[in-house]
Amino acid sequence: MSAVKLPDGKELPIEPGDRAKDVAERIGPRLRRDAVVAKLDGKLVDLDAPVEDGEEFEVVTRDSPEGLYVLRHSTAHAMAQAILELYPGSKLTIGPPVEGGFYYDIEVAGRVTDEDLPRIEERMREIVKRDLPIYREEVSKAEAEALYRDNPYKLELIRDLKEGEVSIYRQGEFFDLCRGPHVESTGKLGAFKLQNIAGAYWRGDEKNPMLTRIYGTAWPTEKELKSYLRRLEEAKARDHRKLGKDLNLFTFSPDVGAGIPLFLPKGEMLRHLMEDFVREVQTKHGYEHVWTGHLVNERLYAKSGHLEHYEDAMFPPMKDGETSYRLKPMNCPSHMTLFNSRAHSYRDLPIRYAEFATLYRYEKSGELSGLTRVRSLTQDDAHIFCTEDQVQEEFARALEIIREVLGTYEFTDYRVRLSLRDPDSKKYISDEEKWERAEEALRSALDAAGIPYEPVRGEAAFYGPKADFMAKDVLGREWQLSTIQVDFIQPGRLGCEYIGEDGQAHTPVLLHRAVTGTTERFMAVLIEHYAGAFPTWLSPVQAAIVPVADRHLEYARKVERELAGRGLRVEVDDSINTMQKKIRENARQKVPYILVVGDTEAEAGAVNVRPRGTKKQETQKIEEFAERVLAEVAAARGSNSDSSAGGV
RNA sequence: GCCUGGGUAGCUCAGCGGUAGAGCAGCCGCCUUGUAAGCGGCAGGUCGGGGGUUCGAAUCCCUUCCCAGGCUCCA
Numbered sequence: 001m002s003a004v005k006l007p008d009g010k011e012l013p014i015e016p017g018d019r020a021k022d023v024a025e026r027i028g029p030r031l032r033r034d035a036v037v038a039k040l041d042g043k044l045v046d047l048d049a050p051v052e053d054g055e056e057f058e059v060v061t062r063d064s065p066e067g068l069y070v071l072r073h074s075t076a077h078a079m080a081q082a083i084l085e086l087y088p089g090s091k092l093t094i095g096p097p098v099e100g101g102f103y104y105d106i107e108v109a110g111r112v113t114d115e116d117l118p119r120i121e122e123r124m125r126e127i128v129k130r131d132l133p134i135y136r137e138e139v140s141k142a143e144a145e146a147l148y149r150d151n152p153y154k155l156e157l158i159r160d161l162k163e164g165e166v167s168i169y170r171q172g173e174f175f176d177l178c179r180g181p182h183v184e185s186t187g188k189l190g191a192f193k194l195q196n197i198a199g200a201y202w203r204g205d206e207k208n209p210m211l212t213r214i215y216g217t218a219w220p221t222e223k224e225l226k227s228y229l230r231r232l233e234e235a236k237a238r239d240h241r242k243l244g245k246d247l248n249l250f251t252f253s254p255d256v257g258a259g260i261p262l263f264l265p266k267g268e269m270l271r272h273l274m275e276d277f278v279r280e281v282q283t284k285h286g287y288e289h290v291w292t293g294h295l296v297n298e299r300l301y302a303k304s305g306h307l308e309h310y311e312d313a314m315f316p317p318m319k320d321g322e323t324s325y326r327l328k329p330m331n332c333p334s335h336m337t338l339f340n341s342r343a344h345s346y347r348d349l350p351i352r353y354a355e356f357a358t359l360y361r362y363e364k365s366g367e368l369s370g371l372t373r374v375r376s377l378t379q380d381d382a383h384i385f386c387t388e389d390q391v392q393e394e395f396a397r398a399l400e401i402i403r404e405v406l407g408t409y410e411f412t413d414y415r416v417r418l419s420l421r422d423p424d425s426k427k428y429i430s431d432e433e434k435w436e437r438a439e440e441a442l443r444s445a446l447d448a449a450g451i452p453y454e455p456v457r458g459e460a461a462f463y464g465p466k467a468d469f470m471a472k473d474v475l476g477r478e479w480q481l482s483t484i485q486v487d488f489i490q491p492g493r494l495g496c497e498y499i500g501e502d503g504q505a506h507t508p509v510l511l512h513r514a515v516t517g518t519t520e521r522f523m524a525v526l527i528e529h530y531a532g533a534f535p536t537w538l539s540p541v542q543a544a545i546v547p548v549a550d551r552h553l554e555y556a557r558k559v560e561r562e563l564a565g566r567g568l569r570v571e572v573d574d575s576i577n578t579m580q581k582k583i584r585e586n587a588r589q590k591v592p593y594i595l596v597v598g599d600t601e602a603e604a605g606a607v608n609v610r611p612r613g614t615k616k617q618e619t620q621k622i623e624e625f626a627e628r629v630l631a632e633v634a635a636a637r638g639s640n641s642d643s644s645a646g647g648v
Numbered sequence: 649g650c651c652u653g654g655g656u657a658g659c660u661c662a663g664c665g666g667u668a669g670a671g672c673a674g675c676c677g678c679c680u681u682g683u684a685a686g687c688g689g690c691a692g693g694u695c696g697g698g699g700g701u702u703c704g705a706a707u708c709c710c711u712u713c714c715c716a717g718g719c720u721c722c723a
């Protein structure tokens with residue numbers, strides 16, 4: 001007798017000719033109803049697919065990640081059908097499900113704009129109402145080519161397919177070259193919404209024609225769709241560009257230039273606090289701080305190889321007679337020049353040069369975005385010159401710094417991507433043996449530190465492999481923050497050397513490393529991570545003093561002097577407003593503490609403390625409040641707070 | 649760079665061929681206040697820049713600058 005194996009290990013008998021949906025029905029009518037597709041031996045198939053003896057069988061419901069994926073894929077088909085109906089002659093290309101939804105890239109006959117989306121949605125709903133059965137059809141390559149003789153995109157896709165693995169999905173008049181699987185009929189789609197239109201090059205290559213991409217999202221129920229849209233709204237409210245404006249942190253001006261952020265006093269204070277913190281941690285770990293300016297003779301980049309590999313991302317040269325200068329797009333050649341400014345013994349190593357350097361990169365105009373993609377950026381960069389034997393230890397040290405810094409910022413969930421070269425790509429400097437050693441050094445350093453990582457081919461820098469740290473913020477979004485790179489190539493090119501124990505000259509290994517990446521981008525991440533409510537140690541203003549009436553201004557000033565004298569960042573709100581309005585404004589500015597002072601407080605030498613996010617108040621002596629804040633800051637900054645009083 | 653959308657007062661936005669608007673912010677007064685918007689008045693704009701169409705342009709067309717969302721997690 002024939003049977004399939006269920007996920008719980010039980011065997012379920014099947015009849016000859018049984019399809020996935022029959023098996024689901026036999027397990028339970030309820031399951032049959034919730035089924036989207038099935039899984040046979042781990043492979044997703046349509047509910048209409050035949051089932052065979054001995055296979056492992058699993059029903060996939062719309063609540064599972066795979067079911068949702070299929071649901072979205074099928075929704076993309078319905079959208080494609082709607083567009084073909086509304087814009088006859090349009091050519092379909094690809095339409096996959098993606099994180100959160102789906103898209104379809106189409107060469108639309110005519111023009112589609114955002115205002116057309118409701119119309120397309122409307123047509124999609126109509127298609128759902130028609131409840132068209134969706135079925136799969138296996139065809140030969142020749143048949144598929146005949147179907148798509150007017151569609152060069154699909155023909156290109158078909159060309160890359162093997163004979164025998166070509167399938168078409170049909171629903172009513174509509175058909176699409178597709179691997180599947182799909183839901184049973186258009187009536188089985190859930191709640192969906194078309195979100196936006198964008199241009200997208202065919203196969204992502206700017207040499208190819210531009211297609212119209214329409215993004216949508218789809219969910220099993222209306223309720224889930226609503227809650228997803230609400231989450232999007234929440235993320236929008238945290239947008240660092242909006243908060244940056246509201247909190248008076250930074251601005252942009254076409255008068256200065258695109259992609260060049262201008263920091264207001266509060267934003268600059270934030271930068272200062274961020275950089276100061278990393279500087280301190282680095283100093284503690286034996287890094288030395290250097291400074292190498294903004295302009296560099298182009299010849300240096302020719303020598304280092306950057307000119308060849310990186311020129312597109314540099315600002316054009318500034319000519320001075322025979323000499324061409326470039327705005328500095330990276331520090332490594334400058335730091336190597338520092339290294340070369342004197343002779344080195346193996347006893348000097350490792351040498352760790354750190355610099356908060358403002359770099360200039362010519363990002364394409366369309367890629368600029370808020371603080372996350374800018375043309376002037378401040379990198380918390382460091383270069384470590386060491387012997388090959390020291391790589392592991394220095395890597396571990398860099399890792400320690402990264403853990404400490406990210407931990408303090410409450411990024412505890414991160415993974416490591418090991419970016420390796422793609423041996424077939426011309427992008428990389430070729431030196432087989434050195435690449436091998438560099439990759440090996442990184443792997444063993446990661447292994448020694450017990451950090452899990454996933455290797456990715458083709459993501460390496462041109463001079464060597466790197467370990468990138470991807471951290472999740474409170475919304476679960478992932479950001480690439482820290483990076484550690486091993487470089488066996490540049491030091492040799494720029495003639496870096498040290499005298500070894502053997503009295504011979506050797507080339508040092510160079511580790512490149514950044515902790516927060518760039519101050520600008522990291523600030524954007526922090527703003528969104530904290531929704532603008534920075535922890536007290538990081539807040540530009542830690543306490544706002546609100547006098548009850550004008551006659552309390554004098555006492556407010558006294559409180560300000562005393563708290564500032566203890567190292568707190570405080571401000572008196574002396575605007576011509578009512579007390580209520582001042583509380584409102586300072587609360588909106590997300591100041592951690594609002595201190596209300598009136599007759600009672602002035603008499604007692606106290607402040608009335610209203611911590612951020614509450615309406616609760618308590619009265620404390622000025623000194624008591626100062627201690628409270630200092631203790632809070634010390635706790636948040638961990639062991640580093642001890643050194644902060646002494647300065648760096 | 650390319651596609652789509654957008655740029656109107658410091659901010660958020662309305663107006664979309666017929667005399668430039670609102671709220672907030674700002675300024676000036678009054679109020680002197682006990683925990684998220686007190687009241688009144690005033691001022692503020694070459695409608696991103698340039699060119700064109702028109703009797704007439706914020707509005708239509710061209711061009712340029714800037715901003716937003718995108719630009720292969722493969723049919």
